[in-house]
Amino acid sequence: MSHVARVPVAEGLFTGPxxxxxxxxxxxxxxxxxxxxxxxxxxxxxxLSRTGTLFTWTTQEFVPPAPPYTGxxxxxTFTPYAVGYVELLEGILVEGxxxxxxxxxxxxxxxMELVLVPFRTEAATDTEPAREVITFAFAPVAASDGVxx
Amino acid sequence: MSGxxxxxxxxHPFGRFPGKQAMDMGAEAIRLALQDAGIAWDQVQxxxxxxxxxxxxxxxxxxxxxxxxxVFGVFNGCATANTAVSLAAEAIEHGEADIALAVGFDxxxxxxxxxxxxxxxxxxxxxxxxxxLTTHFFGMKIxxxxxxxxxxxxxxxxxxxxxFRNGALNEKAWRRDAMSEEEILAAPYxxxxxxxxxxxxxxxxxxxxxxxxxxLAATYSDSPVHLAAAVLRTRRSGAFEVSSPSLPADRTPSPxxxxxxxxxxxxxxxxxxxxxxxxxxxxxxxxxIHLAENGFCADGDxxxxxxxxHTEIDGKLPVNTDGGLMANGEPIGASGLRQxxxxxxxxxxxxxxxxxPGPHSxxxxxxxxxxxxxxxxxxxx
Numbered sequence: 001m002s003h004v005a006r007v008p009v010a011e012g013l014f015t016g017p018x019x020x021x022x023x024x025x026x027x028x029x030x031x032x033x034x035x036x037x038x039x040x041x042x043x044x045x046x047x048l049s050r051t052g053t054l055f056t057w058t059t060q061e062f063v064p065p066a067p068p069y070t071g072x073x074x075x076x077t078f079t080p081y082a083v084g085y086v087e088l089l090e091g092i093l094v095e096g097x098x099x100x101x102x103x104x105x106x107x108x109x110x111x112m113e114l115v116l117v118p119f120r121t122e123a124a125t126d127t128e129p130a131r132e133v134i135t136f137a138f139a140p141v142a143a144s145d146g147v148x149x
Numbered sequence: 150m151s152g153x154x155x156x157x158x159x160x161h162p163f164g165r166f167p168g169k170q171a172m173d174m175g176a177e178a179i180r181l182a183l184q185d186a187g188i189a190w191d192q193v194q195x196x197x198x199x200x201x202x203x204x205x206x207x208x209x210x211x212x213x214x215x216x217x218x219x220v221f222g223v224f225n226g227c228a229t230a231n232t233a234v235s236l237a238a239e240a241i242e243h244g245e246a247d248i249a250l251a252v253g254f255d256x257x258x259x260x261x262x263x264x265x266x267x268x269x270x271x272x273x274x275x276x277x278x279x280x281x282l283t284t285h286f287f288g289m290k291i292x293x294x295x296x297x298x299x300x301x302x303x304x305x306x307x308x309x310x311x312x313f314r315n316g317a318l319n320e321k322a323w324r325r326d327a328m329s330e331e332e333i334l335a336a337p338y339x340x341x342x343x344x345x346x347x348x349x350x351x352x353x354x355x356x357x358x359x360x361x362x363x364x365l366a367a368t369y370s371d372s373p374v375h376l377a378a379a380v381l382r383t384r385r386s387g388a389f390e391v392s393s394p395s396l397p398a399d400r401t402p403s404p405x406x407x408x409x410x411x412x413x414x415x416x417x418x419x420x421x422x423x424x425x426x427x428x429x430x431x432x433x434x435x436x437x438i439h440l441a442e443n444g445f446c447a448d449g450d451x452x453x454x455x456x457x458x459h460t461e462i463d464g465k466l467p468v469n470t471d472g473g474l475m476a477n478g479e480p481i482g483a484s485g486l487r488q489x490x491x492x493x494x495x496x497x498x499x500x501x502x503x504x505x506p507g508p509h510s511x512x513x514x515x516x517x518x519x520x521x522x523x524x525x526x527x528x529x530x
Contacts, residue, residue, distance in 0.1 A: 010274040025395070033386070036395040037272060055398075058288025059341040060279060065263025068276025082341075083285050085396070093396045095280055103341045108296050119278060135278045 009119055009135040013037055015047065017134060021116050022047040023094060034090040049088045051113045051141065057084030057098060057106050071120055086112045086138045099139040112138040153238040154366035154373040155528070156359050157186025158490040161254070163354030163477045164323040171203050171480075174355035175254030176212035178483070182250070182357035186369050193359070194246035196220045197236045199229035199253040199482035206482065209252065227429070227518030228381060229253060230356070230485025234526060235379040237360045247362045253482030254355035262351060269392055269520050283519055284348070284432075286391035288340030291434025295342065298449035300437065302342050306330040307455050308433040309347045312469050315462065316476025318503040323352060324476045347433040352478030356486030358493075372497045374512075377416035377527040382408040384521030391519045405442040405515065405523030412525040413444065418511060420444040423527075425495045425505050426466060426513040427488035430473040435517065436460075440468070443515055443525070467505045470495060481518075488514040489526060496530050 006017055015022045025036040026043035038045045061080045066073045082101040085093040099115060100106055117137045124130040159181025161174040175198070183190060190213045198206035198220060207220040223232045233251035240246050261284055266276040275281050294300065310330045316322035328346060336344040366373035384390050387401030413419055420443070428443060430436040437455070441448045445466055454460065460468040471477065471491040474484060492512035494500040509530075516524040 009278055010272065013274065033397055034395075056289040056293035057341075058285055058292055058343075059338060060282065060285065061338045061340065062261070064279045064282055065261055068263065068265060068273070068281055069279050070277040071279055081279065083280060083289070085289065087398050091398045093398055095394055095396075097278065097280070103338075108293060135274070 004130045004132050006132050006134055009133050014114070014116065014136050017116050020050060021114055021136065022050055023114060023136060024048070025090065025092065034092045036092060036094050046090070048090055048092070048094070051111060052086040052088040054106065054108055054110045054112050054138070055085040055087045055093050056108055057082055059101055059103065082106060084138065097135070097137040099137050105140070111141040113141050115139045151375070151377070152363050153241050153376045154361050154363045155376060155489070155493055156361045156366050156370040156373050157182040157184070157188070158359075158493045159183070159185060159357045160321060160487060160490045161355040162321040162323070163352055163480055163483070163487065166353050171200065171254045171256035171353065171355065172209050172212060174256075174353065175206070175209045175252050175357070178254065178355035178357040179209070179213060179250065179252050182359045186359040186361075188248065188359065188369060190214050191216050192248055193250045194218055194248055195237065195240050196250040196252065197223050197233035199223045199233045200255050201229070201481045202255050202257060206254065209254070225381065225518060225522055225524070226520065227431070227479070227481055227484060228516040228522040228524040229482050229518070230488070231379060231381050231516050231524030231526065233486070234358060234360070234376070234489065235381055238376055238379050241360055241362055247365055249360050250357060251360065251486060252355065252357040253480070253484070253486050255480035255482045256353040257351035257480060271392060271394065275394055280394070281392060283391050284340050287432045287434060288343050290389060291432070291438065292342055294434065294438055300449065300452045302334065303330065304437065304452050304455050305342065305347055305433040306333040308430070308436050309333045309475060311461060312430060312473045312475040315470055315503060316472025319471045319476065322472045322476045323478045324472070343432050343434060349431055349474035349479050352480055354478070354480040354483050354487070356483040356490050358486055358489050374493045374496050375529045377418065377529045378412040379526045380408045380412040380415065381522060381524040382411065388521055390521035403442050403523060404521055405439060405517055405525075408523035408525045409443040409515070412527050416527040416529070418527060422511050423466065423513045424507065424509050424511050425470060425492060426468050426515070427473065427491055428468055428515045429517040430469055430475050431479070431517070433475070436468065436473070439515055439517065443513070462503055463506055470500065470503050470505060485514060485516045485524065488516070489528070492528050496528060
């Protein structure tokens with residue numbers, strides 16, 4: 001297989017891709033409130049903590065409506081996923097996909113770590129190489145290994 | 150808001166009506182409300198029309214008669230109906246009209262609400278990566294609420310079973326089959342801890358309410374219902390709200406709490422005075438949370454209260470006596486007007502098989518909508 005370009009789902013969301021990615025947020029110039037994604041019109045960019053605690057979570061068991069979803073929407077192959085909010089030291093809850101979707105293995109308050117995960121692949125065209133689109137997710141700390149290949 | 154009464158209500162059943170336009174349903178609901186009020190369309194001096202799917206809901210006048218009155222299209226997500234009622238009531242209080250109408254109608258495609266995150270000012274990646282689903286919010290909010298306040302999944306099933314049981318008594322409900330708690334719990338999860346039978350679904354339908362100056366209400370109706378309060382509040386920083394890529398960790402109460410407190414204050418009443426309530430039950434968890442957010446119990450008391458039948462038709466505070474959103478579905482523009490329709494029937498004592506047996510002089514409705522709107526009305530005889 002030829003070269004596969006690894007590209008983020010959007011620019012400016014996270015650093016890397018590398019082993020220790022960080023989300024890029026911003027701190028409001030007047031209020032000090034931290035938001036994600038960064039809002040350059042109201043604050044300075046800051047890198048957010050890589051770990052935090054699971055504030056709450058749920059699972060996505062049915063195929064999400066597409067558009068806007070651009071992941072797998074084939075009911076035969078769709079894999080349920082989980083989403084949650086992780087509370088970070090900066091006083092912010094960040095919503096993201098979780099790498100674990102088994103309710104028996106998720107608990108409010110558990111430690112989570114930021115990872116980058118493959119989200120979808122795009123086949124090569126005549127002019128462009130194949131692309132692997134990556135996004136951020138939170139992994140239970142024991143299961144985290146940075147960028148997962 | 151002591152100066153406004155409701156003299157007529159009309160409901161086009163919620164459900165699926167292939168080939169029938171939302172606006173035709175809206176016109177039918179208006180005719181029913183006018184008939185109930187004993188007035189003709191040309192007596193309506195002002196109207197407010199809400200819809201998600203119909204971009205020009207004001208065009209409904211084309212079905213009723215072009216009388217030239219001001220008609221305003223309104224939209225506030227799932228709280229749209231309160232906007233229509235609040236604005237109609239304010240117009241009457243401000244002397245702009247003696248009789249005003251609030252109507253809502255919608256016709257949603259099947260399945261979870263989908264759309265471009267840009268409609269809420271959110272980035273495209275939020276939708277692309279599968280985070281832009283309102284149902285996630287309901288799953289996440291109740292998952293934490295159950296854990297924080299020691300409420301069981303069985304209580305979620307009890308709420309759903311109660312609403313389907315009430316729907317079975319309502320000839321206009323969409324889902325009219327009672328369902329056992331076991332069946333509800335055993336269904337597949339849509340979003341943990343909510344199973345397939347713990348959610349309402351978007352559908353089609355319409356409802357309308359005729360409002361009138363209170364001092365004129367007896368001219369038209371032998372059973373006017375007074376609008377003691379109609380209040381809408383948006384979210385404050387720190388509230389845990391739907392469709393938020395991030396939130397401040399500092400906790401602030403939901404907009405429902407502020408809307409409810411303001412409504413009780415305006416009405417000069419408290420939660421203990423309410424005889425029957427309609428609380429936004431987008432899912433079974435929402436009804437549980439909204440009992441506390443609207444001041445009807447403390448966080449965590451729901452486990453015991455619901456087990457004891459507190460919210461049943463013959464309980465101390467009957468909730469969603471017509472089956473709520475769960476048994477009726479949710480045409481967004483109309484949903485809150487359906488709630489008012491039910492409360493008016495209950496306060497008149499004309500709710501048939503589902504009439505609450507006890508006193509019925511104070512009723513309450515509550516909506517919660519994206520992106521964080523709480524809206525309440527309080528109605529009295």
